[in-house]
Amino acid sequence: MTRLVLATRNPGKLAELRRILAEAAPAVELVSLLEFPEIGEVAETGLTFEANALLKAHAIAQATGLPAVADDSGLCVDALNGMPGVLSARWAGTHGDDLANLNLLLAQISDVPPPARGAHFACAAALALPAGEEVVVQGTLPGAVIDKPRGVNGFGYDPIFVPEGETRTTAELSAQEKDAISHRGRAFRALAPAVAELL
Amino acid sequence: MTRLVLATRNPGKLAELRRILAEAAPAVELVSLLEFPEIGEVAETGLTFEANALLKAHAIAQATGLPAVADDSGLCVDALNGMPGVLSARWAGTHGDDLANLNLLLAQISDVPPPARGAHFACAAALALPAGEEVVVQGTLPGAVIDKPRGVNGFGYDPIFVPEGETRTTAELSAQEKDAISHRGRAFRALAPAVAELL
Numbered sequence: 001m002t003r004l005v006l007a008t009r010n011p012g013k014l015a016e017l018r019r020i021l022a023e024a025a026p027a028v029e030l031v032s033l034l035e036f037p038e039i040g041e042v043a044e045t046g047l048t049f050e051a052n053a054l055l056k057a058h059a060i061a062q063a064t065g066l067p068a069v070a071d072d073s074g075l076c077v078d079a080l081n082g083m084p085g086v087l088s089a090r091w092a093g094t095h096g097d098d099l100a101n102l103n104l105l106l107a108q109i110s111d112v113p114p115p116a117r118g119a120h121f122a123c124a125a126a127l128a129l130p131a132g133e134e135v136v137v138q139g140t141l142p143g144a145v146i147d148k149p150r151g152v153n154g155f156g157y158d159p160i161f162v163p164e165g166e167t168r169t170t171a172e173l174s175a176q177e178k179d180a181i182s183h184r185g186r187a188f189r190a191l192a193p194a195v196a197e198l199l
Numbered sequence: 200m201t202r203l204v205l206a207t208r209n210p211g212k213l214a215e216l217r218r219i220l221a222e223a224a225p226a227v228e229l230v231s232l233l234e235f236p237e238i239g240e241v242a243e244t245g246l247t248f249e250a251n252a253l254l255k256a257h258a259i260a261q262a263t264g265l266p267a268v269a270d271d272s273g274l275c276v277d278a279l280n281g282m283p284g285v286l287s288a289r290w291a292g293t294h295g296d297d298l299a300n301l302n303l304l305l306a307q308i309s310d311v312p313p314p315a316r317g318a319h320f321a322c323a324a325a326l327a328l329p330a331g332e333e334v335v336v337q338g339t340l341p342g343a344v345i346d347k348p349r350g351v352n353g354f355g356y357d358p359i360f361v362p363e364g365e366t367r368t369t370a371e372l373s374a375q376e377k378d379a380i381s382h383r384g385r386a387f388r389a390l391a392p393a394v395a396e397l398l
Contacts, residue, residue: 045310047278079246081280093306104303107292111244 004028004195005036007060007070010096012155013184019175020185021069024192031066039063049073049086049124050136057128065130069195073123073184075157077105077145079112085122088156098156102149106160109145117144119161121170125187127195135194139186141170154178203227203394204235206259206269209295211354212383218374219384220268223391230265238262243285248272248323249335251285256327264329268394272322272383274356276304276344278311284321287355297355301348305359308344316343318360320369324386326394334393338385340369353377 004025006017014032021030033039042059046052049072056070074088084091084105092100109117120143126136142164149159151171158171163181170178179185203224205216213231220229232238241258245251248271255269273287283290283304291299308316319342325335341363348358350370357370362380369377378384 043310045312047315080282080286081284083280083282085280087279087307091307093303104292108286108290111242113244116246 002028003066004030005060005064005066005068006030006032007042007056007068009033010155013071016175016179016182016184017069017071017188020179020188021192021195024189025195028195033060036060036064044072044086046072046086049122050126050138052086053124053126054128054134054136057126057134058132061128061130067127067129067195067198069125069127069188069191071123071125071184071187073121073187075105075145075161076120076122077109078118079109079116080105102157102160105145105157106147106149110147114144117146119143119145121157121161121183123183123187125184125191127191127198129198133198135191135198137187137190137194139183139188139190141181141183141186143170201227202265203229204259204263204265204267205229205231206241206255206267208232209354212270215374215378215381215383216268216270216387219378219387220391220394223388224394227394232259235259235263243271245271246285248285248321249325249337252323252325253327253333253335256325256333257331260327260329266326266328266394266397268324268326268387268390270322270324270383270386272320272386274304274344274360275319275321276308277317278308278315279304301356301359304344304356305346305348309346313343316345318342318344320356320360320382322382322386324383324390326390326397328397332397334390334397336386336389336393338382338387338389340380340382340385342369 042056044052052072057068060068076082092104121141123139128134151169154171241255243251251271256267259267275281291303320340322338327333350368353370360369
């Protein structure tokens with residue numbers, strides 16, 4: 001059974017990727033970066049989600065000698081010209097402070113009326129092999145940002161994002177409901193055939 | 200002598216506008232919103248600098264019965280897709296906290312290398328008459344964002360912005376040097392002929 005490293009230590013993201021890839025590529029043994037504590041953070045210095053996903057996948061494939069899958073994703077808000085975008089996880093200045101990021105975003109667009117609160121989640125998912133081959137794909141989920149957080153599922157900006165055609169936030173959807181429509185679900189399902197073929 | 204209201208209570212901005220318009224339109228008596236304490240804040244709900252400048256100028260012209268000049272300006276950072284833009288004064292979530300805004304911006308782009316730190320200051324300046332006539336013009340100042348604040352002049356993002364062709368930040372320039380090249384100086388000098396003509 002081929003081992004594949006998922007390049008994340010974020011528990012929420014890890015659970016989500018595991019569910020999606022386990023279904024799409026069942027012949028692969030998934031391990032996470034938690035099993036490689038010696039590997040440091042890969043700096044996400046790219047200006048696009050694709051660049052960051054590829055940066056991470058290549059760095060982890062080199063460091064582990066195993067095929068690696070990485071993603072980069074974020075929320076792109078129309079009234080912020082598509083930001084926080086690649087800066088979603090560090091929007092408030094400190095990496096990974098979901099609550100600070102979300103509260104800052106709400107404060108920044110507090111005067112923006114509902115019709116102008118369009119946004120989309122975007123995800124780039126990349127596979128890199130130790131020898132250097134790479135594949136990168138994208139998935140998006142259109143919707144809007146509401147003005148008060150609702151729901152306890154998910155992570156990041158999930159409590160303030162309502163997908164198009166939904167009334168619930170992505171933090172009010174079950175894990176399975178979210179996987180079915182999410183930017184990350186879409187990106188990883190699009191990547192799965194490449195994973196199956198390249199391994 | 201015609202009275203003209205400058206639609207600001209920000210002391211830094213007020214001093215800057217006074218210097219520029221006093222030179223460009225000396226036949227006009229400039230008063231500021233500080234002389235109209237009963238007039239509340241005009242919500243800056245526009246999505247562009249021009250829209251906000253016109254919103255404010257019309258609101259103040261209506262409220263005072265006098266010709267009013269207003270501006271909206273901000274810093275547009277390439278790596279943030281042109282943001283903070285119209286949200287410059289409330290980027291950290293609270294209106295007018297210059298230090299919080301500046302520190303948040305520095306934290307957000309801390310991984311962005313110098314060649315990608317391009318930015319420009321932009322200013323829209325609008326004149327509105329009580330009867331409804333309006334003029335709006337724009338000025339910009341291209342440059343780059345540095346990684347540590349320098350200088351004590353100016354306000355807002357001045358300590359972290361170095362104009363193209365300069366080595367000093369806009370907070371290290373004298374008031375006169377800044378007026379000569381600034382986005383606000385350019386916009387207000389472009390507006391001055393319209394002020395002279397319409398009044």
